[in-house]
Amino acid sequence: MLISSFLGMTTDIEAVAQPSDAFAAGKKRADDTAFMLDRVLTEMGIRVGDRDSWPQLQxxxxxxxxxxxxxxxxxxxxxxxxxxALIYAHSAKRAR
Incomplete structure (x- = not known):
């Protein structure tokens, strides 16, 4: 183990940490995207978390x-x- 880390190879601990770091970074990007989508839906009058509107977004x-x-x-x-809303946006874009 000591020789492998001296030669620049990945140790067992580093090998385990890399997927965890990738997961955490991916989760943060997904949370940021979900937050932005939540804001857009709120602007449209759609309440995230409301059973009758949009129950789940994660x-x-x-x-x-x-x-x-x-x-x-x-x-x-x-x-x-x-x-x-999408049809309206598309038709407004085509009208320009």
């Missing part, structure tokens, strides 16, 4: 550190509101 990461946002189950009325 930042998550795989063990390799790949970030993703868990959206949970979204009620149909909220989905329609999002679809209408």
């Amino acid at each position: 930042g998550r990461a795989s063990l390799s550190g790949e970030p993703y946002v868990y959206l949970g189950t979204v009620p149909m009325a909220t989905v329609r509101k999002l679809i209408d």
Whole structure:
């Protein structure tokens, strides 16, 4: 073990810490993205955490550190509101 760390090879402790660091970095990026999405939804009048609006929204990461946002189950009325907003934004963009 001492020789391997002297030669610049990864020690067992470092090998275990690297995936943990990747996970933590991925989790932070996912949490930041979830927070920004929460702010956008709030501006649209959609309340995250409300069972009738948008029950769950969480930042998550795989063990390799790949970030993703868990959206949970979204009620149909909220989905329609999002679809209408996206269609409006797309048509406004095309009108320019």
